[in-house]
Amino acid sequence: MxxxxxxxxxxxxxxxxxxxxxxxxxxxxxxxxxxxxxxxxxxxxxxxxxxxxxxxxxxxxxxxxxxxxxxxxxxxxxxxxxxxxxxxxxxxxxxxxxxxxxxxxxxxxxxxxxxxxxxxxxxxxxxxxxxxxxxxxxxxxxxxxxxxxxxxxxxxxxxxxxxxxPLLDRPPDPEADEPLPGGRDAQWVGLLPGSRMSEISRLAPLMMAAARIMAAQRPELRFVLPLAPGLDRRRVTPFWAGAPEGLLILDGQAERVMRQARALVVASGTATLQAALAKAPMVVVYKTGKLSYHLGRALIKVDHIAMPNLIFGGGLLTELIQDQATPQAVAAETLAILGDAERRQAILEGLELVRGRLxxxxxxxxxxxxxxxxxxxxxx
The missing domain is CATH 3.40.50.2000 (Glycogen Phosphorylase B;)
Incomplete structure (x- = not known):
């Protein structure tokens, strides 16, 4: 045969x-x-x-x-x-x-x-x-x-x-526990603008502007962006214009960032679930074209778009979608996670529940x- x-x-x-x-x-x-x-x-x-x-x-x-x-x-x-x-x-x-x-x-x-x-x-x-x-x-x-x-x-x-x-089957990254520059005490915020060029073109400038606001209020914060596999650095580099000083760009290594950052700003998609499994508190953002957004908004039948929220059964994570996704709002929500111990703990407990339901x-x-x-x- x-x-x-x-x-x-x-x-x-x-x-x-x-x-x-x-x-x-x-x-x-x-x-x-x-x-x-x-x-x-x-x-x-x-x-x-x-x-x-x-x-x-x-x-x-x-x-x-x-x-x-x-x-x-x-x-x-x-x-x-x-x-x-x-x-x-x-x-x-x-x-x-x-x-x-x-x-x-x-x-x-x-x-x-x-x-x-x-x-x-x-x-x-x-x-x-x-x-x-x-x-x-x-x-x-x-x-x-x-x-x-x-x-x-x-x-x-x-x-x-x-x-x-299948994310539960993925073997752990052996380098995920290798400390990011600055050691374990560095206050890292992870920025994950997606894996598609259409996402990066809209979300990366938003995240850069939000990071600048956060850096002005919390100068000790450092920012890291794990570049999705398969992306051409030459094509995406222009979208980092205006990044806060010292932005660290890594090829891949998303798991490392998720496990070590104190908070994440994440494009809605598979990365939100990966971050949930890594027990990473996050703010979820998304923007698309105006026509696509209004067509989709008329058809979508769920109250949330972030998969951890759907699995949890409510608004565990903040979602900032389309016009709500401003640099000021992204910065404020991320700083709230960093500065509110009770809120952070509630998110961590919710993410543990999400993991159990998978x-x-x-x-x-x-x-x-x-x-x-x-x-x-x-x-x-």
Whole structure:
């Protein structure tokens, strides 16, 4: 028998990381598996044969998508052609719904099996799409505890299971405890403006301005920015203009910053959950284009956008979104975390509760086993 053929599709940095971990888990069960598809440097390092990289695909909002639509459609056509030539035993889609729904439908037309890993956040908006998924998805795996019940209620024909969150499987960074410059007593504030250029262009200048305000009020504070993997320093450096004196830029090392900073300012997204697991008090910020924001605001059905808040069930963390995200507000909320011991302790206790609700480690192994069952025809 030939080795199993698997095509994986991840369209942004967080999906690339999860895809890489899943690829390694799959190889433990099927060492000869031929895994190809769309991803980034982490998946490539895990032995995935990349047909193309996800560069320039990870954009947010209607206005941001339009200038890159031609490239997105070209990559989509390339992937669809690859599916037709390779005829994989399984297609694994990782989040990225606007792109992956089209790939999933194309795969189903070819008679291919589809596993959706890291379910799209349809509970937040466009809930009716859950029923669309039932037409092309053979198995959906959820990584947040409330998602399974949502999908069972909205799309009862969709096979769904909660597998726990893969961040619980990530091995600790051996350098995370290496003290940042200045030693353990340095008062660091971490700035995490996201992994997409569209996020960085809006959020990095906001964070720089907020940091200058904080530095004026608390001169002992120092600021550190862990640059997301895969970003080109030359392209993002202009967004640090106006940074407070002594801003430290690190390549990666987000876990190190999260574990050692006294407070964080974080772009809404996967980083908020990583910071929650690191027990890092934070302020969550987000900005997008005006058109995209108003369209999204009309559709979004949840009261919070930060995942730790959604898991906690309330406003554990301050969220400053769109017009609320001013340098003055970001600085004030961050300084409040630094200066209010009771508030800080309440956040830490809430983050511990969030961690407990994410299930048990082993998500990648559970998804890999389900993938092999689908390939072998043993899934129920």
């Amino acid at each position: 030939r080795p199993p053929r698997i095509v994986m599709v991840a369209g942004e940095a967080s999906g690339d990381i999860h895809g890489a971990a899943l690829a390694r888990a799959l190889r433990q069960l099927a060492p000869e598996a031929e895994i190809s598809g769309l991803g980034g440097p982490s998946m490539a390092a895990a032995g995935v044969d990349l047909l193309c990289a996800y560069d320039e695909l990870a954009v947010v909002g209607v206005a941001e998508v339009l200038p890159k639509l031609g490239h997105i459609l070209a990559v989509m056509a390339q992937l669809k052609g690859h599916l037709g030539r390779v005829r994989p035993d399984l297609v694994i889609l990782i989040d990225f719904p606007d792109f992956n729904f089209r790939i999933g439908r194309a795969a189903k037309k070819l008679g291919l099996k589809v596993l959706y890993y890291i379910s799209p956040q349809l509970w937040a908006w466009r809930r009716g799409r859950a029923r669309q998924m039932a037409r092309f998805v053979d198995a959906l795996t959820c990584v947040f505890p409330f998602e399974e019940a949502f999908f069972r209620r909205i799309a009862p024909d969709l096979p769904v299971s909660f597998v726990g969150h 299930g048990q480690p082993g998500a990648n192994q559970r998804v890999a086993r389900l993938a092999m069952d689908l390939i072998e025809g043993n899934a129920h």
